[in-house]
């Protein structure tokens with residue numbers, strides 16, 4: 001029950017990592033505000049938490065629209081009387097996001113809006129609620145591509161995630177004396193439906209597997225475990241940091257698939 005009495009706002013809670021994190025936070029005692037554009041998915045996530053005896057509310061809206069984001073936070077704060085933690089997790093990865101020459105401008109703009117502007121808008125609308133609570137935590141979901149480059153480019157996604165990481169550090173400094181922590185997580189490839197479908201392609205898997213020291217994808221619950229810790233008071237001296245949760249990918253120099 002390390003999140004007892006915490007009210008946790010989670011974006012993208014209808015998706016793979018968001019839903020696993022919502023479930024984990026609820027089992028740790030939090031009241032969970034499950035935000036997503038996908039109504040059906042987020043209602044399913046909320047129903048599952050309630051069926052397990054947890055506390056959860058669905059918050060439906062588009063995180064790229066400022067007015068909707070403000071309304072979502074107002075609804076969320078109303079539900080359990082305030083907010084203590086914001087997990088900015090929602091994001092997209094477009095099929096035609098590639099190198100800078102190939103990527104359409106529209107894809108760039110859509111990806112920056114969903115992955116970077118959304119985080120800015122959630123901080124803009126959400127931080128005043130944390131200040132009202134007297135303390136709080138912001139956890140932003142970046143990616144290993146905020147730390148290392150890929151020869152299989154997704155330039156808009158990577159630029160957005162680099163922005164998320166830089167923004168996290170600055171918010172951490174801005175609010176450090178006001179008892180609001182800000183932390184980024186940098187997951188490696190995680191077995192959510194989107195990535196599993198992509199990695200089911202033998203060639204895509206063959207090309208990437210040698211760079212995965214543990215030889216497998218992360219499970220969403222393994223990302224959720226880190227978020228629950230960072231959200232808790234056990235992480236009270238952690239701010240401005242970026243946490244890889246990548247099975248060793250960013251720690252690798254040489255990996256050899258033939259090794260035992």
Ligand SMILES: NC(=O)c1ccc[n+]([C@@H]2O[C@H](COP(=O)([O-])OP(=O)(O)OC[C@H]3O[C@@H](n4cnc5c(N)ncnc54)[C@H](O)[C@@H]3O)[C@@H](O)[C@H]2O)c1
Nearest residue numbers: 012014015016017037062063089090091143187189190192
């Ligand atoms: N899966 C991975 O391998 C991986 C690795 C590193 C980082 N990440 C990051 O983790 C986060 C979650 O990824 P996932 O794999 O669980 O994806 P997912 O597609 O399963 O879930 C993302 C959720 O975000 C929601 N969403 C997207 N745009 C939205 C918007 N504008 N407003 C409201 N909701 C919106 C979607 O409806 C979806 O439910 C993303 O930010 C992603 O970039 C994922």
